[in-house]
Amino acid sequence: MKSLFRIGQVALAECAGAVRSRRALVILVLYLLSAVFCMMGTITMLGKMEAELANVLQLPESEKTGVVSVTLWKSKPFQRMIKAGVKNDLVYNDIAGRHPAELVYAWFAFMCAPLLAVLVAGNRVADDLKSGAVRYAIVRVTRLEWTLGKYMGQILMVAIALAASAIGAWVVAVFRLSGIGTFELLPAMFVWGARAGLYALAWIGLALGVSHVTRSGSRATALGLVAVALCAAWPNILEYFAGKLDWPWLCHFDALVPSSAEMSLWRSSFVPLFTGGAHLLALGLAYLMLGHAVFARRDA
Amino acid sequence: MIGVALATRDLVKRYGRRRALDGFTLAVPRGAMMGLVGANGAGKTTWMMAVAGFLRFASGTIDLLGRGPFDAKTHAGRFSILPQDSALPLEARPGELLYRYARMQGLSAEAARRSASEMLAAVNLADRARSSVRSLSHGMRMRVRLAQCFLGSPEVVLLDEPLNGLDPVEADRIRRFLRARRGKQTIVVSSHNLHDIETLCTHVAFVEKGRVARTATLEAITRAASRVTYTLAAKPTDMDALAAAVPGAAFTWTDETHALVCSFGESGEGVGAVNRKLLPVLLSQTDVLAVFSGLSLEQAYLGA
Numbered sequence: 001m002k003s004l005f006r007i008g009q010v011a012l013a014e015c016a017g018a019v020r021s022r023r024a025l026v027i028l029v030l031y032l033l034s035a036v037f038c039m040m041g042t043i044t045m046l047g048k049m050e051a052e053l054a055n056v057l058q059l060p061e062s063e064k065t066g067v068v069s070v071t072l073w074k075s076k077p078f079q080r081m082i083k084a085g086v087k088n089d090l091v092y093n094d095i096a097g098r099h100p101a102e103l104v105y106a107w108f109a110f111m112c113a114p115l116l117a118v119l120v121a122g123n124r125v126a127d128d129l130k131s132g133a134v135r136y137a138i139v140r141v142t143r144l145e146w147t148l149g150k151y152m153g154q155i156l157m158v159a160i161a162l163a164a165s166a167i168g169a170w171v172v173a174v175f176r177l178s179g180i181g182t183f184e185l186l187p188a189m190f191v192w193g194a195r196a197g198l199y200a201l202a203w204i205g206l207a208l209g210v211s212h213v214t215r216s217g218s219r220a221t222a223l224g225l226v227a228v229a230l231c232a233a234w235p236n237i238l239e240y241f242a243g244k245l246d247w248p249w250l251c252h253f254d255a256l257v258p259s260s261a262e263m264s265l266w267r268s269s270f271v272p273l274f275t276g277g278a279h280l281l282a283l284g285l286a287y288l289m290l291g292h293a294v295f296a297r298r299d300a
Numbered sequence: 301m302i303g304v305a306l307a308t309r310d311l312v313k314r315y316g317r318r319r320a321l322d323g324f325t326l327a328v329p330r331g332a333m334m335g336l337v338g339a340n341g342a343g344k345t346t347w348m349m350a351v352a353g354f355l356r357f358a359s360g361t362i363d364l365l366g367r368g369p370f371d372a373k374t375h376a377g378r379f380s381i382l383p384q385d386s387a388l389p390l391e392a393r394p395g396e397l398l399y400r401y402a403r404m405q406g407l408s409a410e411a412a413r414r415s416a417s418e419m420l421a422a423v424n425l426a427d428r429a430r431s432s433v434r435s436l437s438h439g440m441r442m443r444v445r446l447a448q449c450f451l452g453s454p455e456v457v458l459l460d461e462p463l464n465g466l467d468p469v470e471a472d473r474i475r476r477f478l479r480a481r482r483g484k485q486t487i488v489v490s491s492h493n494l495h496d497i498e499t500l501c502t503h504v505a506f507v508e509k510g511r512v513a514r515t516a517t518l519e520a521i522t523r524a525a526s527r528v529t530y531t532l533a534a535k536p537t538d539m540d541a542l543a544a545a546v547p548g549a550a551f552t553w554t555d556e557t558h559a560l561v562c563s564f565g566e567s568g569e570g571v572g573a574v575n576r577k578l579l580p581v582l583l584s585q586t587d588v589l590a591v592f593s594g595l596s597l598e599q600a601y602l603g604a
Binding site for chain 1: 349352353354355356370371372373375376377379380381383385386387389391392396397401404405406432448
């Protein structure tokens, strides 16, 4: 219990520091703006599609976007298109009835989660190692508690970014979309933000784990980006070698990267959500502990 | 006051082929304020870092408060350090930072809040509790770093160059603050300013090439109890009268500094008794401009 308390104290100090850091603030604002512009861009595109559709069907154009698009979204040809894009029947069944704006935000949050994690958390440990600030903490808490506290603190920080982006995207939806159902979108967007947060657990662990092995914040961020790129390429690398060496079992190692559990988070039922979240948390902790193993054996 | 608060034995720390610590053996008595004196690179900072668990050492033993080497689970709140060249988190605010550190080391919320504000007041930064560390001057940051060392009154405190970068007024305040802790906490101070060590410490260790060359009480090192230096207006005219006043004492006159040194180590006399006997004789021959017991630490160090 004492250990948990100390981890919590490190997390609170870390989150307060991260929120006040200029770099994190800039990234948070950029992320919020990205969410807003993504939503605006999508709504503009929907608006153009609706206008085009109205033109083709010789109908009067609607004043606000969304009146036609919800109907369009529910149309069978469009649903078939989505199904082909998702490539997963279970996921398709779970998202089929959702509002398009909700799914646009979800897509954005998931796509940007790795980048957000690396840019926010990538330098935090390395900077403390370089400046020596870590020494004030590790005479009070163990190195492991400090590492886990940093992880918790960064999760809080990313949660703030996701919550802010959900609100930003929702505000755009309220003003730019037809009023039908837009107020119900806010809780739905928070839920998608929380799911993206679960997805980010692994990426934060990766970013912080990498950050433990160097004393340069910029190098840590660069290494984090390389690690994200490697994770993105990982399934293809496995597939290539599985085919080339005739080792089909090699493909099971795709479970070592976060993308393998991403689809579970798009499901509505509890079991896949839980197992996917647990998988991502385990991955995040594994990445973090690899970095910590280096830190635990070196001079601080 | 009885016993040893911190002891290291044959401590070795290597950086490649170089041995930063080469059999560093030192015992710090409980309640002592010990000064570490040595040249740059002698191993003072490395020793402190090893004791705090920041550095992995190759061999040797550390016993901190009778519970083995530093372990945060055992020693958190009982030990603290002012590490050299370690910056505080720039985004933090002193009040909040000290509160959080106090909480980490196990203080209750109320005790942590009280300790943080007491320490900020002690280092004269109560009015900057809510400023960001980034906005503080070098000296102010040093004072916050000092304040974090004394949160919750730990039993053992290591201070590496604690007065570095402080203006004279603040340096004096910190000296008084540290002197008030003599006997209550075990404090080890590393400093190149021997005057600071002399005015603060009860014990001194001379460190050379990664090991302790000599350690003793300040009194023993400066021979404060066995030697008095008189600065006189002129050389005494009758040296035999002086010898007769303090039998067994040896007298040395230095023309350049007009200093008469009286060494009475074997006579068993105290400084007060020697002064009472010698001063009337000296005053009958010349003017006495100053009296100083023992060597200065600098003289003792350079002569060691």
